[in-house]
Amino acid sequence: MRYDVIVIGASAGGLTAAIAAKRFYPDKSVLVIKKEDVGMVPCGIPYVFGTFESVDDDILPVERFLEPLGVEVLVDEVLEIDPKGKVVRTKAGREIAWEKLVIATGSKPVFPSVPGSELEGVHTVPKDYHYLKALREKIKEAERIVIVGGGFIALEVGDEIRKLGKDVTLLVRSRLLRNSFDPEFSGMVEERLRERGINVVYGQVEALVGDGKVERVRLVDGRELPADLVIFSIGYRPNVELAVKTGLKVTRYGIWTDEYMRTSHPDIFAVGDCVEHRDFFTGKPYGLMLASTATFEARIAGANLFKLQIVRENRRTIGVYSTNVAGLTLAAAGLTEEAAKREGFEVIVGYGKGPDRHPAKFPDTSMVTVKLIFSRDRGAILGAQIAGGKSVGEMINILALAIQKRLTASELYTLQIATHPLLTASPVGYQILQAAEDALAKLRT
Template identity: 80%
Template sequence: MKYDVVVVGASAGGITTALAAKRFYPDKSVLVIKKEDVGIISCGIPYVFGTLKSIDEDLIPLDMFFKPAGIDVLVDEATHIDPKTKLVRTRGGEEVRWEKLVIATGSRPVIPEVPGFDLDGVYTIPKDYEYLKKLKERVKEAENVVIIGGGFIALEVGDEIRKLGKDVTLVVRSRLLRSSFDPEFSEMVESRLREVGVDIVYGHIERLAGEQRVEKVRLVGGTELPADLVIFSIGYRPNVELAVKAGLKVTRYGIWTDEYMRTSHPDIFAVGDCVEHRDFFTGKPYTLMLASTATFEARIAGANLFRLQIVRENRRTIGVYATHVAGLTLAAAGLTEEAARKEGFEVIVGYGKAPDRHPAVFPGTSMITAKLIFSRDRGAILGAQIAGGKSVGEMINILALAIQKRLTASELYTLQIATHPLLTASPVAYPILQAAEDALAKLRT
């Protein structure tokens, strides 16, 4: 077999790359190689334990994407890439030649070096259909569930499992959502989780105890937590084995790429969790793995496969995302105040607070809290954090664009917005504009 474009992997990054390649180069043949005959929506995984009735409700309808676009699919595992002969070999014995190759192999959960990890009843959260089916059954049987981790996946999974009437305990080393939010937002989500019955314990794991099956989680210092199910959610590592064997440049953070998502081989691109991301402001490695980042990179790669398109270069990762936990939506983009100060920025912080409907007596109204971080020297926006109702999930996208375009507090303050009583905050008290105004006043002092 020979194709113009071969994409290895079919999660968000792989799907988006294949579709972009076909849109920009409709005459090119495109093949996607994927390990499983089903595809899981990664961001929806936490919800298979509560809100969704089954894991099948969280599957990506790949035929809906690929067939109309004329993209072929091979269900097999790519095991070897030969950059010299431009050949991909699979576990099933297939050999596929390519003109351009895209690696979108994603990531896998971090496996902790904790005594007792091999006991029955100990799990992680991989993007694996069969594994998740088994875990879902174990969740149904369990009574005391301990989740190790304080990131958004750990919180979302814990919140979903507690809806089933289980006793859920989160074990956290530091404050919740530390990499994306400042302390006041961490406190906000912790308070909400405690209100709905999730216990939160701070400490370090010493070991998991039990005969054949896990029974307890023991912390450094002697605290013991009863557990008949333990879920580790402490991060993910990039799947770079194919790239390493192919001799591509790989760092401890993932596959190296340039601003057009080209690897160290000019005809091999890489996107998504398997790639080394770099922070928008500092250029340092950025470790948070997001589907939004993967698709951003995928659109760049797909557009630039056969000719470079300057307007689609990757100017590093802003890191924008939202999460919904215990009825509270939190969203973030760019640097936190804590991170900005650590990097040496002199910052001004603006706050805004208002209901997301006007008047606030409308059903479903939520109070929104917005925090914007600006540089003192020219007032450019460095980061944003918002908490409130579900409207926050789209509001953060305005601020991500503002960061990408390096808008100032003055430009945000004069942002022209559309409002409606049933849909948005009041134009008199729009939280983003309030926060920009607050920052502007402080910049003048």
């Protein structure tokens, strides 16, 4: 067997890479090899525990996307890549030749090595259909659930389980969403979670205690939290074992790639959670696990497999996040104020606040708070954070583009916008413009 392009992995990155490859090179044969018989929509996984009636509601229909394009799909596991012979060898004994290869092996949840972690009732949140189906049933049987972690997945899963009427405790080492938001936004989401009945406890796990099955979570300070079930949501690690075995350049953050997503082998590309990213402002390497970032990289890789068709000016990455927890939408892009100061930037911060409809009597009106971080030297935007209703989800994309194009406070202040009473904030009080105006006033003092 031989294909022009083989993609290993069929989550957001692999799926998008295959689609891009076929659209830019329609005459090339493309094969996607996926380990899982049933794939999941990664960002929808928390909702299988509450909002969705079944885990099946979050299935990623890979074949539906790929088959109309003529992309073939094979359920098997790649065990070995031969970079010289340009073949892959699979668990089922197949040997398949390729001209170009895309690695999109994703990530897996971190499982801590704390005493008692082997007890029954201790779980993570993997992107595994069969595991999630079993976990959903175990959650139904439990009453007291402790979720260890303060990131997006921990909050979203906790909020969903709360909807089932369970006693949910979030155990956090520092503060909620600390890598993506400044303290005032962390405070907003914590207040909302507490209002909805979720316990937020600060501390560190020393051990899990129980007789065969978890019964308590013991903290370093001696406190104990009762638990019928514990979920660790403390981060994900890139799946790089295959890349390491192949001899590709791999760092502590993932597979090294150039600006066109080429690895250290010129005909092997890599995208998504399994690759190293570089911060947009500092160039420092870091790990980033976002489906939106994976698809961005996959479009670059797919378009440039056989010739450079899409020019990527630099390979630095803007972290752009959004979530909805306990009815509050939070979104962020770029650097937080804390991170900007830590990197040595002198910053000016602007705030805007107001309803996202005008007048604010419409029933779906939400209060929106915008925080923009600018460099003092030239007023260039460094980061943005927003809290409010669902309109926040698209507002952050405007600001991500502003960061990518390095717009200034003055340019944002003079942004030309469309408004409508049923759809947006008032043109007099549009929060992004308010925040830019607030920053400009401070820049001139």
